[in-house]
Amino acid sequence: MVESKELAPSQPRSDWDVIVIGGGPAGSTTARYLAQAAVDVLVIDGRDPIGTPLQCGELVPSNAEMKRLCPDVPEMDDLFRTPASAIAQRLQEMHLVTPSGKRLKFPFEGNVLDRVAHDEALVQRAEQAGANYLIGQRVETVEGEQVRLRDGRIFTARVIVGAGGHNDPIRRQHWNEESTNIPVKFVLMDGVHSEALELHFGGLAPGGYAWVFPKDGCSNIGLGIQRSFAKDRSLNLFADDFISRYEGKVSYSGAGSLPMSGTISSFVKDNHLLVGDAAGMVLPSNGAGITIAMIGGRIAAQAIASHLQNGTPLADYEAEWQRQMGAVMTNSKRAFRLGSIIFRLPDRLIDLAFNRLTKSFLWRGVTCRRMFWLF
Numbered sequence: 001m002v003e004s005k006e007l008a009p010s011q012p013r014s015d016w017d018v019i020v021i022g023g024g025p026a027g028s029t030t031a032r033y034l035a036q037a038a039v040d041v042l043v044i045d046g047r048d049p050i051g052t053p054l055q056c057g058e059l060v061p062s063n064a065e066m067k068r069l070c071p072d073v074p075e076m077d078d079l080f081r082t083p084a085s086a087i088a089q090r091l092q093e094m095h096l097v098t099p100s101g102k103r104l105k106f107p108f109e110g111n112v113l114d115r116v117a118h119d120e121a122l123v124q125r126a127e128q129a130g131a132n133y134l135i136g137q138r139v140e141t142v143e144g145e146q147v148r149l150r151d152g153r154i155f156t157a158r159v160i161v162g163a164g165g166h167n168d169p170i171r172r173q174h175w176n177e178e179s180t181n182i183p184v185k186f187v188l189m190d191g192v193h194s195e196a197l198e199l200h201f202g203g204l205a206p207g208g209y210a211w212v213f214p215k216d217g218c219s220n221i222g223l224g225i226q227r228s229f230a231k232d233r234s235l236n237l238f239a240d241d242f243i244s245r246y247e248g249k250v251s252y253s254g255a256g257s258l259p260m261s262g263t264i265s266s267f268v269k270d271n272h273l274l275v276g277d278a279a280g281m282v283l284p285s286n287g288a289g290i291t292i293a294m295i296g297g298r299i300a301a302q303a304i305a306s307h308l309q310n311g312t313p314l315a316d317y318e319a320e321w322q323r324q325m326g327a328v329m330t331n332s333k334r335a336f337r338l339g340s341i342i343f344r345l346p347d348r349l350i351d352l353a354f355n356r357l358t359k360s361f362l363w364r365g366v367t368c369r370r371m372f373w374l375f
């Protein structure tokens with residue numbers, strides 16, 4: 001095995017069973033399960049170190065909550081082995097907050113992460129399983145079995161996985177399906193700003209939501225909007241307005257983009273697969289992407305290992321994803337579409353729409369369950 005992170009530029013191995021582009025939650029999980037199945041895998045990532053700079057609200061459901069949210073996904077405790085050192089705060093309640101400040105409160109077990117430590121731990125787990133990493137190197141193009149780096153080097157593999165996030169090079173080059181990307185801004189602010197996880201809705205974050213996630217002496221505070229709802233007002237203005245409601249020293253500011261139209265129609269083309277944000281694996285009704293990318297990564301790895309070892313079709317990946325996550329994703333897309341209608345209403349009507357009678361129905365939408373008995 002070539003030592004990870006130490007692939008000598010002068011004499012790199014160029015032939016692999018599998019190359020994974022991107023070592024975030026999707027890529028490192030794919031690599032971990034491939035290596036555990038004795039598949040020879042190289043992860044290439046443009047960042048050094050992987051996981052920085054931080055671009056995240058850092059909230060994940062606890063394992064127990066994930067089992068309730070995604071009941072068809074097996075062996076969650078093997079998949080999500082978040083070390084205690086990567087969990088900044090554990091919370092038990094989520095509040096949906098209306099434009100006038102009314103709160104609908106729900107029991108919800110959520111962990112606010114130290115996301116950088118979380119992603120480092122995923123890399124370490126994949127390396128311990130035997131995966132190899134080449135970091136600080138961007139992939140420029142992918143053709144057939146060839147991966148060309150920006151510096152001109154070429155690596156080859158029988159199967160190539162695009163886990164490069166919303167701007168993945170394989171997705172850009174070989175898929176022409178568009179996703180709706182939502183721009184997001186956030187800060188880490190010192191101080192205690194809430195006792196619960198908060199999601200705020202209404203004109204303060206048109207078509208999206210704002211969040212306050214308490215994080216051990218500071219808070220992760222941010223918001224995302226749908227541009228078409230924002231009437232030419234910029235994300236920066238919405239973010240500044242919301243963040244200025246809170247007091248404390250800002251120790252970090254970040255931004256990013258989230259694919260919010262759900263999974264694309266196909267994840268496999270010939271020997272290329274997409275996983276994580278690259279495949280749209282973010283639940284649009286709540287923005288959860290970390291755990292969903294990891295679920296996708298494990299399924300992709302199992303399908304690839306079986307393909308290489310037993311000749312089964314790579315398309316088994318899509319069928320298994322559908323079996324484990326199809327209903328959750330469908331419910332989430334529906335809730336997002338319905339939310340997009342409600343969130344075009346003026347704030348006073350949104351306020352009325354959030355009430356004791358609609359409370360459980362709204363929560364079912366946020367948590368990707370069926371909202372009506374028919375659908």
Ligand SMILES: Cc1cc2nc3c(=O)[nH]c(=O)nc-3n(C[C@H](O)[C@H](O)[C@H](O)COP(=O)(O)OP(=O)(O)OC[C@H]3O[C@@H](n4cnc5c(N)ncnc54)[C@H](O)[C@@H]3O)c2cc1C
Binds near residue numbers: 022024168169184186
């Ligand atoms: C501001 C913000 C807040 C968020 N908050 C939350 C949250 O609170 N909870 C949650 O669950 N999800 C959240 N998400 C979503 C979550 O971060 C993503 O869904 C998740 O990171 C997807 O994992 P991934 O591995 O698919 O992609 P990424 O984590 O984006 O990893 C992709 C990797 O690929 C590498 N890469 C990309 N292109 C190339 C290339 N050409 N060559 C080499 N390497 C490349 C990148 O360097 C990166 O390391 C948030 C996203 C944003 C932007």
